[in-house]
Amino acid sequence: MSQLRFTKDHEWVRVEGATATVGITDYAQSQLGDIVFVDVPAKGKALSPGGEAAVVESVKAASEVYAPISGAVTEGNATLPDAPDTVNKDPQGAGWFFKMTVADPAELDALMDQAAYDKYVAEVSG
Numbered sequence: 001m002s003q004l005r006f007t008k009d010h011e012w013v014r015v016e017g018a019t020a021t022v023g024i025t026d027y028a029q030s031q032l033g034d035i036v037f038v039d040v041p042a043k044g045k046a047l048s049p050g051g052e053a054a055v056v057e058s059v060k061a062a063s064e065v066y067a068p069i070s071g072a073v074t075e076g077n078a079t080l081p082d083a084p085d086t087v088n089k090d091p092q093g094a095g096w097f098f099k100m101t102v103a104d105p106a107e108l109d110a111l112m113d114q115a116a117y118d119k120y121v122a123e124v125s126g
Helices: 026-032 105-110 114-125
Strands: 003-006 011-016 019-024 035-039 052-058 062-066 071-076 098-101
Antiparallel strands (some): 052 062
8 A cells, every 4th residue: 555645845755665756746846837857866866854856947947856755766767857747747647756765664754644735735825
């Protein structure tokens, strides 16, 4: 069973077993606008919560994508550098940024579930 959690920086993390898939939320991509460039992390890069993991650029701005938990990158989404607009079309599906190991499952407890994230977005966008 997968577990979906969110950060206050609008990253999502879907955990299945010992692997976490990370991307940005629909809210984040809508705020960025048309995404024109994505730089995903290299395999093996060690990440810690809140540490810079990837870069996303849109016609409006450049933004960092932060690691929601500790672990090492196992795979970057190889399709994004050539098709960055995938993040706009399917931010919580095909537009994922990277996969990583889950070093400490307890770190997930500090992240928001869907209901808490939806409430957070309503507060920051309202």
